[in-house]
Amino acid sequence: MSENIVESSILWAQSLTKQVNTGETQLTILQDINLQINAGEAVAVIGASGSGKSTLLGLMAGLDLPTSGKVHWDQVDIFSLDEDSRAALRGKMLGFVFQSFQLLPALTALENVMLPLELIGQSVNAESIAQKLLNRVGLAKRYNHYPKQLSGGEQQRVAIARAFATEPKLLLADEPTGNLDSTTGSQIIELMFELNGEHNTTLVLVTHDEALSKRCDRQIRLADGKLVE
Numbered sequence: 001m002s003e004n005i006v007e008s009s010i011l012w013a014q015s016l017t018k019q020v021n022t023g024e025t026q027l028t029i030l031q032d033i034n035l036q037i038n039a040g041e042a043v044a045v046i047g048a049s050g051s052g053k054s055t056l057l058g059l060m061a062g063l064d065l066p067t068s069g070k071v072h073w074d075q076v077d078i079f080s081l082d083e084d085s086r087a088a089l090r091g092k093m094l095g096f097v098f099q100s101f102q103l104l105p106a107l108t109a110l111e112n113v114m115l116p117l118e119l120i121g122q123s124v125n126a127e128s129i130a131q132k133l134l135n136r137v138g139l140a141k142r143y144n145h146y147p148k149q150l151s152g153g154e155q156q157r158v159a160i161a162r163a164f165a166t167e168p169k170l171l172l173a174d175e176p177t178g179n180l181d182s183t184t185g186s187q188i189i190e191l192m193f194e195l196n197g198e199h200n201t202t203l204v205l206v207t208h209d210e211a212l213s214k215r216c217d218r219q220i221r222l223a224d225g226k227l228v229e
Helices: 001-007 051-058 085-095 109-119 126-136 150-166 182-199 210-215
Strands: 009-021 026-038 042-046 068-073 094-097 168-175 202-206 219-222 227-228
Touching: 009 051, 009 202, 026 051, 026 202, 026 227, 042 051, 042 210, 051 168, 051 202, 068 227, 085 094, 094 150, 126 150, 150 168, 150 182, 168 227, 182 210
Parallel strands: 042 202, 042 219, 094 168, 168 202
Antiparallel strands: 009 026, 009 068, 219 227
């Protein structure tokens, strides 16, 4: 890819490959992935189960290491950094929404949303920012509730509020409506795109949800670990 393409991309993957050793053989999960995501885009990563979508998202987030290849965030090669430096950059630049919510059970909704702010040293304003976000996602009366006291849709709302807490440039979401009923899922879709517009965040979403993929600016399709047209 040219230097101009790299400079225009908030996220850029180059020759990204992931293999795992299964004992007797080596399984290729992703093979030679090249893609770019530009600032402000909403991109859906689609494909059949087992096509490598979640693995690609984990590599994009720097949560997993590739067998070979590179991922750049704003021209920074994240795999050239050590884990601590990568985590610090992730805390400032990236938000992540998991299908299974991944809220900390010992923390209240408010504390879960405050946590990423505290981790990057913004503890002074963390509570007020978290309250505003919980209000924004319709959970003004749930500040002090623990995850087990919340419905699935409410937990995902907390997770979305947490993901936007640091005003990340880039938000990645892995099947954000996958554990929700269709009505609640539709509400979550609307909420994510409303917040995206308000915060001008770039979205990359792994999804089987046709309604969600159609809301995105474009779709990236994977099949057998490879990009397809």
